[in-house]
Amino acid sequence: MENCLIQGNTSSTDGGGIAMEDAHVDLVIRNSIIDNNSAGGYPHSANYRVTTSGGGGISFDLGTITISDSSITNNSAPVNGGGIGYRNHANQASLLAAVKTTNTIFLGNTAKTLTAISETDKITHADKINKSEVGKTYSQNQAYAYNNFDIQYSGTNVPLPKVTVTFDTKGGTPVPNSQTVDYGQGVYLPTPEPTRPFSQFLGWVTANGDIWSFATAGNPNTGAPVRSDMTLYARWQSDEFKIDYDLDNGTNDINNPTSYVYGVGVTSFADPVRDNYQFLGWFDAPSGGNLITSISDTDDGDKILYANWKANDFVINYSLDGGSNHATNPTTYTYGIGVTSFGDASKTGYKFLGWYDAESGGNAVTNITDTATGTQTLYARFEKDLTRIDVKPIEKRIIKGSTYSWQHTHHEPVLYDENGVAVDGAKLWAIIDGKVYDENSFEELPEGVYDVTFTNVNPLTKAMPFKSLLGRALIKEVTAQTTATIIAEDATIETKDPAPITVRYVEQNGKEIKTATVYTGKNGDVISSAAPMIDGYELISLSDKINAVITDQAQTFTFVYKPVNSVQQALPTTGGTLPRTGEMENGWHLMVGFLLVALLSFLSWIKIGKRFIRKQG
Missing domain, CATH: 2.60.40.4270 (Listeria-Bacteroides repeat domain)
Incomplete structure (x- = not known):
């Protein structure tokens, strides 16, 4: 028999499940179940009806039974063998030899009596089953198994274990x-x-x-x-104790317990979550304290667990468009803190316009807020820097053995700001052979070629002049290079006719606002001319006076003005031939003119200063 289920059968005599009446049958049972079978009639009847019937599960005569990987359970008989019973074996020795079991369960089988086997044989037989199935442990009912040794017994002939x-x-x-x-x-x-x-x-x-x-x-x-x-x-x-959680704006895991039992504790805790934060662990104090990973079985009392967090860091990328980043600009920022400001990027020949969140267009970025998240990319935006000084080289002729009265205004220098707009009233300095000159300085230069450097920063103090009186902000330091060429010629130059020196008065657009003054004289005469005050206009030229020498080459100098609302007293138009050296009456007139120019210039600067004060207020 193999893979069989024999269950719920009743026999009026022997063998509720299987009855072997042929003395020569050898029965082999594999992987089968023999369960809840009854011999001698239904077991609940008085005295089991046929009281001499045996073998609730299996009954056999003189054959053999070999059982493996099976179970014989819950079978019953009035007399011999609730599980397996016999009829014709003469003694217990032949019975024990006739039944062999391997890996078989006997459980819950019952019989009223047992004949022919002594109490000693019961114990011996149980020991035999235990030893024959190596490695398998039986409960008591299973050990006193297949011939119904699970019934209580007394009157033993050997000591009980x-x-x-x-x-x-x-x-x-x-x-x-x-x-x-x-x-x-x-x-x-x-x-x-x-x-x-x-x-x-x-x-x-x-x-x-x-x-x-x-x-x-x-x-x-x-x-x-x-x-x-x-x-x-x-x-x-x-006893049970409470567990409270201080989450610091986080969200707890639903599996974390709200209480623990003394003697059991808590083996571990799950991590809470918080947007943009990394969980560092549970601690027993709001700050500092000890890391808590469990509650031991000997702990007692209510507990408070504090979630410890670290804000996430995010990357900051910089797109510099060929420029260089500011050394203090960070490469990361922390959630909840952000970045309050950024240093300016730099690029040679360009001015920095600001940081933006897009390569073109986009929004200006001056900081990163404390609620920002994710990687941030900042784009540096530049514009061509037009700050410069424009100057002209000059070439002057002198008689051999003499010098040229040089002034840096002869080079007509103009300072432009970063937007390419000429700076009104800009103060400039010139440097020749290490010596510094302002617009009022003269130098007698002999024959030669001189390198001239112009700058908007005083080389002696390295300080930029204060421009705010003219409503202009400070600009960066710039320089420009030019030359002054002084050519000496023979005295025959005296035979050449002297050429006039013309002084023009124009607006910024070149429109003449006053009749030009023409100076004449002989070669070598020094001409000095101050810019006059013109009603409705303000002088914006770098210098307010001109010094020149009459030569055989015509020369033109220009004073540039801009319109203003105020009305100023214009100087009388001058013209004619300048006085020769030693002619007193014309010299007196010139002196009076210079004093008048100085007075009007002083009054003009007072008016400009008041305007500055109002503007600053």
Whole structure:
């Protein structure tokens, strides 16, 4: 027989499940179940009806039975063999030899009596089954198995085996002594009961959690029978304590407990979450404190766990368009902090316009807010820097043996700001052979070629002039290079006719606003001319006076003005031939003219200063 289920059958005589009446049958059963079969009629009838029937599961004569990987359970018979019964074997030796089992379960089989096998044979037979199935452990019912050795018996002819019960208090005290009793007897309830902090003792249970029934005092045959060495465990009702969580704006994991039981504790905690933060762990204090990963089984009292966070860092990328970044600009920022400001990028020949969030268009970026997240890319935006000084080279002729009265205004220097707009009233300096000149300085230069450097920063103090009186902000330092060429010629130059020097008065667009003044004289005469005050106009030329020498080459100088609302007294138009050296009456007139120009210039600067003060206010 293989892979069979024989269940729920009833026989009025022998063999509720299987009956073997042929003495020469050898039955082999593999991987089968023989369950809940009855011999001698239905077992609930009085005296099992036919009281001489045996073999609730299987009944056989003189044949053999070999059973493997099967189970024979819950079968019943009035007399011999609730599981397997026999009829014709003369003695227990032949019976034991006729049945062989391997890896087979016998459980819950019952019979009323057992004939022909003594109490000694029961124990011997059980030992034989245990030894024959190496590595398999049976409970008592399974060990006293296939010929119904699970029934109680008494009047044994050999000593019963001893069994020992030990007690595990699970941390309680005192620990009871172990009890050793005869097989099948009960054990007594230990006294006193153990105690444990923050716990209530509920009783003793088996490893499976079943409550144990103890024997009545003085009567070891009461209570639950002990059929093997075993351990009973104390069951406790432990106190429960609260667990609170300080999440600091985070969200807790739903699996984290809100309480714990003394004696059990909590083995681990799940991580909470918080947007844009990294969880560093649970701690026992709002700051500092100790890292908490569990609650031990000996801990007690309510607990507060504090979530510790670290704000996420994000990358900052810079697109510099060929420029260089400011050394202090950060490469990362922290959520919740951001960046308050950024340093300016730089690029040679360009002015920095600002940081933007797009390569073109986009929005200006001056900071990163404390609520920003993710990688940020900043684009540097530049514009061509037009700051410069425009100057002209000059070439002047002198008579051999003489010098040229040089002034840096002869080069007509003009300072332009970063937007390419001429700076009104800009003060400039010139440098020749390491010597510094302003617009009012003269130098007698002999024949030669001179390198001239112009700058808008005073080389002697390295300070840029204060321009705000003219409503202009400070601009960066710039320089320009030019030359002054002085050519000496023979005295025959005197035979050449002197050429006039013309001084023009124009607006910024070149429109003449006053009749030009023409100066004449002989070669070598020095001409000085101050810019006049013109009603409705303000002088914006770099210098307010001109010094020149009459030569055989015509020369033109220009004073540039811009319109203003105020009305100023214009100087009288001048013209005619300049006085020769030593002619007093014309010299007197010139002196009076210079004093008048100085007075009007002073009044004009006072008016400009008041305008500046109003503007600054």
